[in-house]
Amino acid sequence: MKYLLLALLLLAGLPYAFAQTAPTGRVVTTYLDSRLLRGNAGGENPRRRVSVYLPPGYAANPAKRYPVLYYLHGFSWNDSLIFHADGMARLLDAAIAAGQIRPLLVVVPNESTLYMGSFYANSATNGPWADFTARELVSFIDQQYRTLARPGSRGLAGHSMGGNGVLRLALLYPGTWAAAYALSPGLVAPHAEWMADRPSQAVAARATTRAEVLKDFNAVRLLSVARAFSPAPGQGPFGAALLRYPGPDSLARRDAVLRQWATATPLALLPTHLAALRQLRGLAFDWGAQDQLRHIPVTCRELSTALTAFGVAHTAEEYQGDHGNRVMGPDGRMYQKLLPFFNHYLDFAP
Incomplete structure (x- = not known):
């Protein structure tokens, strides 16, 4: 529990105040009954909550259409917390008033799962969350709201697990987004930290119920990643192959699972999906030098080096900060x- 509380504090950031005179937008909550997620082997709820920020003037200008920024939340977080804990609506109101960005819609889907995160990946256990996000959700929003329903008016952004999702969806769904920005993206490339947290590895490997796993935040994280990237429907209590399993005397390692996780990283996907990134108008990612997840600075640098080697234009920036203290x-x-x-980078004109 203490790990969960620490993560929540890191992701929530510090309170802040903006000028109260700025015109205010409105956050509406809607639900998407996903056809794609229906009947998934992992028991995830196909009815997904979606929070949508409507900018000032949306109701008063019924003929006006807007670009859309899709924002993907981090692990253990959700759409409601983005607006009510992180204060996203106030930030957007202030940014629009100050001219940091013109009025737009911001869409945050709830992709918190039974084990705290979908990782925005298609999974034989969890269901096709990547398809849900890039295809079903986008279509739903274009039908329900006054959007500029074209790739040039769609942006994709996210933090941590959501940053991983940004890179993954930008690679796998060309022609969907104009630009993509990943904040502190996790699991960008293989790293030794995957095999760390030995006590949590043991908890995850030996657990037989969800309640047992939920007592250990890092065990939940390991299991969530396994259900996303090494799914095994019907295998064991969780439908996933874990990095370690109980051997005769100690935990044994599954190298096949390591390969599955490595193959699913944005760095591994890059060489075969270069065209998708080259058609973006803009690609950026950044990370804090003091990130508590030590794999993030290293692997983000690796990704930037690879993008440069392949001739993919991008911006990559390291700043002084940790995993969450300089995001909102x-x-x-x-x-x-x-x-x-x-x-x-987005088109705002009709």
Whole structure:
């Protein structure tokens, strides 16, 4: 439980205040009954909550259409917390008033699962979350709201697990987005940290019920990643192959699972999906030098090096900060960097 509380504090960031005189938008909550997620082997609920920020003037200008920024939340987080704990609506109101970005819709789907995160990946156990996000959700939003329903007016952004999802969906769904920005993306490339947390590895390997796993935050994380990237429907209590399993005297390692996880990383997907990134107008990602997840700075640098080697234009920036302390707020990356990025690259005109 203490690990979960720490993660929540890191992701929530610090409170901040913006000028109260700015015109305010509205956050509406809707539900998408997913055809794609229906009947998934992992027991995930196909009825998904979606929070949508409607900018100031949306109701008063019924003929006006807007670009859309799809924002993917991090592990253990959800759409409601993005707006009510992180204060995303206030940040957007202030950014629009200050000219950091022109009015747009911001869509945050709830992809928290039974084990705290879908990783925005298609999985034989969890269901096709990548298809759900890039295809079903986009179609749903275009039908329900006054969007500029074209790739040039769609942006994709996210933090941590959501940053991983940004890179994955940008690679796998060409022609869907104009630009993509990943904040502190996790699991970008293989790293020794995957095999760390030995006590948590043991908890995950020996657990037989969800309740046992939920007592250990890192065990939940391991199991969530396994259900996303090494699914095995019907195998064991969780429908996933874990990195370690109980041997005669100690935990044994599954190298096949390591290969599955490595193959699913954005770095591994890059060489065969270069065309998808080259058609983006803009690609950016950043990370804090003091990130508590030590694999993030190293693997983000690796990804940037690979993108440069393949001739893919991008911006990669390391800043002084940790996993969450400089993401939201008036001095955070969202306000200072990400929103101006999309203001530049998205089409706002009809």
